[in-house]
Amino acid sequence: MINLIEEVENKIQSILNELNIQVDNVKVVECNRAELGQYQYNGVMALAKKYGYTSQELAQLVCDKLKQDELIKDANVAGVGFVNITFNNSALINQLNRHKEEVDKICTPKGHKIFIDYGGPNVAKTLHVGHLRSADIGEGLKRLARKLGYEVISDVHFGDWGRQMGMVIAGIEERMPDLPFFDENYKGEYPTISPVSSEDLEKIYPLANIKAKEDEEFLNKCRKITYELQNGREGYYKLWKLFVAESMRPVMKTYDFLNVSFDLYEGESTCNELIAPMVKDLIDRKVAYESQGAVVIDVAKDDDKVEVPPFLVLKSDGAAMYSTTDMATILSRQRRFEPNEYWYVADNRQSLHFLQLFRAVKKAQYVKDDTQLIHFAFGTMNGKDGKPFKTRDGGVMSALTLIDNVKTEIRNKMSNGGENDEEICDIISSATLKFADLSNNRETDFIFDIDKFCALEGKTGPYILYTTVRANSIIKKSQLTNVDKFELLDIDNKAYIDVILNAIKAPMVLQKAFEQKALNIICDYLFVLSNSFNNFYSQTKILTESDKKKRDSYLKLCYIVSKINEELLDILAIKVPDRM
RNA sequence: GCGCCUGUAGCUCAGCUGGAAGAGCAACGCCCUUCUAAGGCGUGUGUCAGGGGUUCGAAUCCCUUCAGGCGUACCA
Numbered sequence: 201m202i203n204l205i206e207e208v209e210n211k212i213q214s215i216l217n218e219l220n221i222q223v224d225n226v227k228v229v230e231c232n233r234a235e236l237g238q239y240q241y242n243g244v245m246a247l248a249k250k251y252g253y254t255s256q257e258l259a260q261l262v263c264d265k266l267k268q269d270e271l272i273k274d275a276n277v278a279g280v281g282f283v284n285i286t287f288n289n290s291a292l293i294n295q296l297n298r299h300k301e302e303v304d305k306i307c308t309p310k311g312h313k314i315f316i317d318y319g320g321p322n323v324a325k326t327l328h329v330g331h332l333r334s335a336d337i338g339e340g341l342k343r344l345a346r347k348l349g350y351e352v353i354s355d356v357h358f359g360d361w362g363r364q365m366g367m368v369i370a371g372i373e374e375r376m377p378d379l380p381f382f383d384e385n386y387k388g389e390y391p392t393i394s395p396v397s398s399e400d401l402e403k404i405y406p407l408a409n410i411k412a413k414e415d416e417e418f419l420n421k422c423r424k425i426t427y428e429l430q431n432g433r434e435g436y437y438k439l440w441k442l443f444v445a446e447s448m449r450p451v452m453k454t455y456d457f458l459n460v461s462f463d464l465y466e467g468e469s470t471c472n473e474l475i476a477p478m479v480k481d482l483i484d485r486k487v488a489y490e491s492q493g494a495v496v497i498d499v500a501k502d503d504d505k506v507e508v509p510p511f512l513v514l515k516s517d518g519a520a521m522y523s524t525t526d527m528a529t530i531l532s533r534q535r536r537f538e539p540n541e542y543w544y545v546a547d548n549r550q551s552l553h554f555l556q557l558f559r560a561v562k563k564a565q566y567v568k569d570d571t572q573l574i575h576f577a578f579g580t581m582n583g584k585d586g587k588p589f590k591t592r593d594g595g596v597m598s599a600l601t602l603i604d605n606v607k608t609e610i611r612n613k614m615s616n617g618g619e620n621d622e623e624i625c626d627i628i629s630s631a632t633l634k635f636a637d638l639s640n641n642r643e644t645d646f647i648f649d650i651d652k653f654c655a656l657e658g659k660t661g662p663y664i665l666y667t668t669v670r671a672n673s674i675i676k677k678s679q680l681t682n683v684d685k686f687e688l689l690d691i692d693n694k695a696y697i698d699v700i701l702n703a704i705k706a707p708m709v710l711q712k713a714f715e716q717k718a719l720n721i722i723c724d725y726l727f728v729l730s731n732s733f734n735n736f737y738s739q740t741k742i743l744t745e746s747d748k749k750k751r752d753s754y755l756k757l758c759y760i761v762s763k764i765n766e767e768l769l770d771i772l773a774i775k776v777p778d779r780m
Numbered sequence: 781g782c783g784c785c786u787g788u789a790g791c792u793c794a795g796c797u798g799g800a801a802g803a804g805c806a807a808c809g810c811c812c813u814u815c816u817a818a819g820g821c822g823u824g825u826g827u828c829a830g831g832g833g834u835u836c837g838a839a840u841c842c843c844u845u846c847a848g849g850c851g852u853a854c855c856a
Contacts, residue, residue: 652793
């Protein structure tokens with residue numbers, strides 16, 4: 201069944217065809233002048249001249265016909281030939297009653313599998329505020345795809361196998377050289393508790409990184425340790441196991457707070473046993489070859505605008521790097537899941553890497569020809585100087601610090617103490633951060649401003665939650681049970697109709713957000729819908745409305761808004777508290 | 781050097797498959813004995829970085845200049 205907008209598009213097409221005007225793509229869009237109409241058609245300007253009309257004449261002809269339609273209350277011409285359309289209330293209400301059907305319509309048939317890789321926290325590096333983006337965006341895209349019927353498998357893909365591991369081990373050895381892990385001839389039992397805490401690791405890694413930059417010998421040692429770790433030196437491996445587990449603790453805590461979770465908690469190291477056979481296979485089949493001591497795959501194409509460097513399978517010292525593990529990881533995922541699409545949510549500085557990776561796996565035929573590999577890049581969160589945060593040298597606010605800041609703001613704001621306060625505070629804090637993050641366009645960089653991330657008023661997470669809690673609260677207060685079964689009536693109340701007008705857009709918003717993989721579209725919509733609801737709420741007495749049928753309609757609208765908000769917030773991985 | 785991205789209100793940003801310049805914050809004013817004021821309503825602000833072009837119509841597409849950011853095989 202076609203929706204209201206498609207219906208009016210078809211009608212306009214018929215009207216134009218009757219005038220012997222050929223058009224095949226009539227588009228009716230939201231009106232950007234609310235005082236003139238609800239929707240608008242802009243096509244007549246382009247057609248008029250060709251068919252011997254002035255824009256206004258043709259627009260007027262269209263309007264005259266449209267006005268005769270039962271769906272339409274009014275249609276008028278404005279400016280140089282804009283056709284503004286206002287629907288009858290009953291048409292809007294009918295459309296809103298088809299909400300579920302509309303959502304089902306945009307769902308994909310079952311059996312389409314997507315593998316999504318996001319998060320990518322690194323061992324020994326504390327999560328800083330910039331890391332929230334991959335987690336928030338990835339989680340949101342995963343849920344959005346699932347909402348639309350896709351089968352989605354997610355993996356956190358810990359950064360636990362590259363050179364930074366060698367650096368950390370070298371760093372620990374500098375501090376505690378007497379630990380048995382470093383003695384190649386040690387035969388006894390290794391300790392089972394990490395000799396370093398996650399706090400220690402967050403210091404050890406940046407220091408080692410700085411030292412490696414200044415001290416060539418130390419850098420070479422790190423490389424050697426990395427190679428030996430990857431090739432099974434027991435002491436290093438045992439130590440690595442311990443500090444990886446230790447390092448993950450605060451990360452998992454942060455993910456938990458953000459309502460982010462994965463189907464798989466694997467890492468770069470997971471595919472280690474696949475690397476040697478993979479390299480052999482690539483060389484045997486002459487996909488890869490040796491160049492300057494390293495093993496590479498040519499991935500350049502003749503029509504490249506830029507020189508695309510070869511893809512590195514192994515470094516010249518024989519060690520694996522991120523390109524190695526990314527490729528082997530695809531092999532591993534392909535064998536187990538064989539998805540139709542691979543999604544990588546990673547910042548846009550890695551674009552070239554993914555271009556190379558995707559070409560390399562296609563060239564090696566590790567995925568089918570029609571398997572899609574897509575990098576959903578996101579912009580970096582920059583400091584006030586406009587430059588991206590750097591973590592290796594430290595100095596950027598950690599995610600946990602930011603979380604503490606927001607929680608403090610919210611605790612101060614929360615009215616009177618009560619049960620579950622801490623839980624509610626956490627929910628609101630999480631919503632505050634996530635909404636602030638996701639409101640930004642995915643692809644563009646933006647400046648991190650702590651005040652904005654902690655803001656509780658205006659276009660914020662708490663605003664949306666507050667609206668939802670309000671709507672739920674009034675339903676509860678009515679003590680009526682079957683509110684979901686109540687009927688929306690055609691009531692002469694502009695604020696009420698405005699909410700309905702916004703509510704019918706939800707399925708289209710989902711579709712657009714998915715097409716563009718743009719969660720900020722959902723954020724914007726939540727704000728607009730909530731704002732119209734608050735306007736309605738502030739000027740309409742609901743519970744004290746004497747006309748019971750009207751009252752029930754109003755309650756039903758509260759119910760609808762609450763459900764849409766909950767539905768969309770759930771995609772953003774934002775929970776709704778019972779009270780605020 | 782080459783490639784990609786960005787430049788919109790005082791600030792932070794939407795809008796970019798062409799269609800009537802937007803939001804939040806900040807400022808000022810109004811609205812709680814009445815359903816949650818984390819709320820509602822109102823007021824002001826713009827050579828959409830500059831210059832060309834295409835078009836009935838350009839913040840949006842094309843060219844160009846300027847400014848900033850990122851990337852450019854052994855970090856991720």
